[in-house]
Amino acid sequence: AIPVAVGAAVIGPGGAVVAGAGASVLLAALARRAGTGIDLAVAGVPLALIWATVGILAAIYEREAYLAGWSWQQFRRAQALLEETRDRRAELHQALQELAAANLQLTRLNQQAQALRQMAEEARRTKEEFVANVSHELRTPLNMIVGFSEMILEAPDSYGHIPPALLADLAVIQRNSQHLSSLIDDVLDLSQIEAGRAALVKERVELGEIIEAAAIAVRPLYETKGLWLETDRAEGVQLYCDRTRIREVLLNLLINAGRFTEQGGVRVQARQQAGDIIVSVTDTGPGIAAEDQKELFQPFHQVDSSIRRRYGGTGLGLNISKSFVEMHGGAMWVESERGHGATFSFRLPQEPPAPIAGGVARWLTPGWEHVQRTQRPLLPAPVVKARMVVLERGKSLQKLLSRHLDGVEIATVAGYEEAIEELARTPAQALLVNEPSIGNALERLNNLVGLPQGMPAIVCSVPDAGDAAGALGAEGYLVKPISREALLEALDRLCPHAKTVLIVDDEPDAQRLFRRMLVSTGRGYHVLRAMDGRHALNILREKRPDVMLVDLVMPEMDGFKLLAAKSADPELRNIPALVTSARDPAGQPIVTSAVAITQQGGLSVQQLLDSIEALTRLLSPEKPVGEAHSNSGS
Incomplete structure (x- = not known):
């Protein structure tokens, strides 16, 4: 049994079989040499022991071979899973980096949007203050001009003998003063609409009454020019609207049609369509080219300057009318071809819209489920660095900024167009331009198209080698x-x-x-x-x-x-x-002789004053006048 065990240990199951066979042959040879005196039963015991050992070792090795094969398969599988885990980890790491970059980009965009919103809010407040002053500052002297000119024209005898030529000149003054008064009213209306302060007093009214009232108001203009005016009576058609505002819309359209039509006339039609009322004003005038229709509803826009000289108007009527219609939840449009007249139409909902729930419930969508975050986000909060785009041919300003400004991300470009692309790709706090000629750089910036609104551009001349x-x-x-x-x-x-x-x-x-x-x-x-x-x-x-x-x-x-x-x-x-x-x-201590600042869209009065104060505080050896004054009074 010992040779069998040694063969199995050294060679394997095959070695155990060979060792067992060798031992059996050897045992048989010894029995034959000894003669017939050996008991067969005694010789069979070693043989049985030998082959029993072979059988036992074969069974053991078979089980071990199965276990070894299974272990090897599990090892290969674990190795494959490990490689896959490493690949997924690398992909996850890359995805986290890209997500962090996107998060940083979004944060910068939010900061830029916040700055632009503040600028827009400041501009809106400035405009509102201006409009509030216009009513008093312009209407008060205008009232004197209109009042005295009207008084002289209606009662010239109370002023003694007035030459007819002077009366004719006063009539021109009165007519233009009334036009200026109308322009002020239009500007105030437009400002109130843009600020969202134009109120609507809605009620259920007859559409026919509104059309008839507007037609009566413009009929003298049509009769003077020999034009016909046809209106749809729209009997039984009711609207839920602001009577005064819709009458003003229809009146603006009829006045425009009468001004631009020299022959023929104007037709007003009304029809119902899918719960809406559509009102159309069609004239036989010169028509409007397709390329001119795109900006027709913009404030102060007219097709060309000759229209204002020939027909008058401020260019605000259509914009105000369109805004009034949209405040009712409707829309206004134009259909026209040059030489074939024009049709201006507006659509209004016939019934009032469904009431909106009050309180905070109006901001909630039905069926919306709030899901509370149960774990902290894995991504760290992005550290947003100030970002500046440097435009220069060399590297002198870039080196200067990198050396002295910590925590600032610098992106360098070589040309103006490349700077526009870089600013469009990622927001920045400022555009820094390093040019030998500051005047030429300012001229290029002023003519540059695509610079973000409100983006400050700082121009200097830092020489390189x-x-x-x-x-x-x-x-x-x-x-x-x-x-x-x-x-x-x-x-x-x-x-x-x-x-x-x-x-x-x-x-x-x-x-x-x-x-x-x-x-x-x-x-x-x-x-x-x-x-x-x-x-x-x-x-x-x-x-x-x-x-x-x-x-x-x-x-x-x-x-x-x-x-x-x-x-x-x-x-x-x-x-x-x-x-x-x-x-x-x-x-060197002195690296540039001048610094210029410009901003897309210009500087407001407050921005100009803040810039002057900041630069004075930084550059002047003495304190600014305002600061010195405040300190002396404290």
Whole structure:
């Protein structure tokens, strides 16, 4: 049994069978050699033990093989699930990042919408204050003009002898004053409508009565021009509306039709349709082109300026009429072709709308179920950074902002159109423009289409290395410390085939460093050295090097004077100069000479005053007048 167990342990079930067979053969051979003296029963016991062991080991190995196979399958399955879990985790991580970015974008949009809402609210209050003052400030003197002109025209004898020419002029004054009074009334009505303060006094009225009252009011105009006027009596048709407002709507349409119609006439029709009343005013006038119909209902809009001179009007009647109709829950439209007259129609509901529930219940949708959040959101609240779009050709302003403004997200663009696309993609607090010419930048911004409403644009001129080099009369500008790669790249750009290089620097160590940088290239540079500007000028005139490296701060004649003298000399001005200085153009105490601010849509009076006060507080060495005054009084 021992060889069988050893074979099973070392080889497996097959080894146990082989070991058992070998042991049986060996046992049989021993029995044959010993002769017939061995009891068969005694020899059968080892054989039975051997094969019993083989059977037991086979059963054990079969179970172990099944368990091993099952374990391997479970391991592979767990491995596959682990890989799938990793993939899902990566996808979830990406989805969370995208959701966080979208949440940040939404928060920025909400902040921008809140700012725009506040601006609109301020504009609305300003307009309401203006409209409130118009009634008194304009109507009071206008009342004097209309009253005295009317009195003189009706009773000229009370003023003595008045020439007929003067009476004719007074008639013109009275007519235009009445027109101005009508314009003020229209503007006030429009303001009340836009503010939602125009009240409607609704009642059940006969439509025929409204049509007849409007027709009686305009009939003298039609008779004067020889036009016919046909009206639908609309007997038995009732409306639930504001009698005065609907009469004004119909009167505006009839007056417009009478003004623009020279021959023929006007027809008023009314019909019922699906619980609504549709009233149409059709004229035989010149008609309206399709492209002019789109803005016909806009305030102060008329097809062209000649209409106001020829027919009069303010361009507010249609807009006010359309607003009155929409306040009743209706609609107004026009159908016309040039040369075939026009039909203005409006639709009104015949019955009042169903009452709306009072209190907070009116905001709830029937069947809506409130679901309380049971767990805290997994996404952290977004940290919204101030975001600015920087428009510049270099990187000087971007570096300046990154260095000194913490917690500000900066997006850089190279052109105005790209800036518009960036602002449309993600909101920002301001657009910063870095241009050499502030005037040109302001002109471009004023003509720019697509800049978000209320977006402030700040223009400055922060020079980068290229601008600083041009201002000095040099072709390049490198800020110390200068690497070997930067120096060679600048030389290749300025003078690729240079052989003689003049180094102008009062520091011997700097001269030695630049010389070794040049010599180590193996290009065969011939290096000349000068300790100040005067010595450098002599070398320039005598040796005529191919390129000059010049420091700015030196004794005697510094780099500024050297570059100015070189530019003034016709024989030397074409030698390229590369400034190698420790003075960073963007790191100087004075980085720009002017700052300009503009805003899409303009600045209100309050914004202008706030800007003046803020800039004065920041830039003036003394406190603003208003602040000083308030402090002195406290």
